[in-house]
Amino acid sequence: MQEKMQLLKNLQGLDQELNRMALHRGKLEAEDAALRGERDRVQSMVDTLSEEIQRLQEQRRELAQALALEQENVRKAEGRLPSIQTQKEYLAVLKEIDTAKKTNKEINDRIAEKDKEIAALNQDCEEKSAELAKVSEKVLGRQAEIADALGQSDQALGEKGAQRDSMLEELPISLRKRYRQLMDRRGGIAVVEARNGACLGCNMHLPPQLFNSLFHNTEIQSCPHCHRLLFVERVE
Template identity: 55%
Template sequence: MQKQLQLLRDLQEMDTEKNVVETERQAGLDEQQVLKAELDRLQQMVDSLAGEISVLKDEQAELVSAKALEQENVERSEGRLPQIKTQKEYVAVLKEVDTAKKLFKDLQTNIDAKDEILSSLNADKEEKDGELTTNGEQADARCAEVDASMVAVNKKLAVMERQRGGLLEELPKSLRKRYELLMSRRAGLAIVEARGGACLGCHMHLPPQMFNSLFVLDEIQSCPHCSRLLFVTAPD
């Protein structure tokens, strides 16, 4: 019985340590994920800016073509002026020229406005590009560091898993099942010390007779409150 109890305590110690290592491993994986998500977010911003810039450039190119067309209209109308015979026709052509000139000016204003937006978007994109490069390098370096530590952590876990398997094999099947069930239902703590008349797993008092029997009875007992397996170290 004492041997089984010792096996269970060794197993508990190992599982508690394994939990710590697994938590460490998960923290590393989570950190990598956060870093990658941040890079993805930056990349999306850069892509979206590039998309906006491309649309604006297309719109601007259309305005430039329209402006060239109005320029031609002005020149053509003005070219007709010397050949005009009547006052009425003269006024009509002058009006055409005026209209074309006004359109030309409006188009130029629109083109200039797009220029302003474009230069602001380009500056924004340049900044985000820079951030992406810097953060990308930092994230790569950190991820490589985490990867390197993961190799050690995974090795450690594999060793623990092997040792754990060895301990489990030495336990009778029923006790093994009881231990594993308690581990899953009692927050990773299956076997605890009873001290000063109380279970140190749930901190409830044990019936005095039961507590005393832990020192003499030759069987593994459970806490009546939390069902965890109990051991004692020295009589109080």
């Protein structure tokens, strides 16, 4: 009985260690995801700014084309002036030139405005790109560490898991089953000490007869309240 109980205690110690390791592994993965999220957030700001700049540059190109067209119209109209015969026609062309020049002025103003917007966005984009470079560097460095730690964790989990499995196999099947059920249902504590007549797993008092029987080498007993497997520490 003592041998089996010692095996159970060792097994539980190993299982608890495996649980802690799995928890730690989960935290590393969560940190990795958070880092990726942080970088993606800055990356998406840079992307949005770049798209906006492209959109504005496209609009600026269209304005510049419109301006070139109007300037050509002015040039053509001015070229017609010397050959005009009537004053009426002359005035009409002058008016045409005047209108086209006003339009040109408007287009020029709009181009200047676009240039201002583009310059402001370019500055924003440069700042965000610098931030992205910094964040990426930090993230990549930490991600490399995490990947390393995850690799080590996987290896340790594999080794300790195999050790746990072979220990489990040393137990009789029925005891193995009870142990696993208790681990699942009792928060990872299947084996507990009984002390001063009480189960330290659930703190309930044990029937005196049961408690006393724990001091003799009989079968493994379980707590009638929480069903955990009980052991007593013998005073040497």
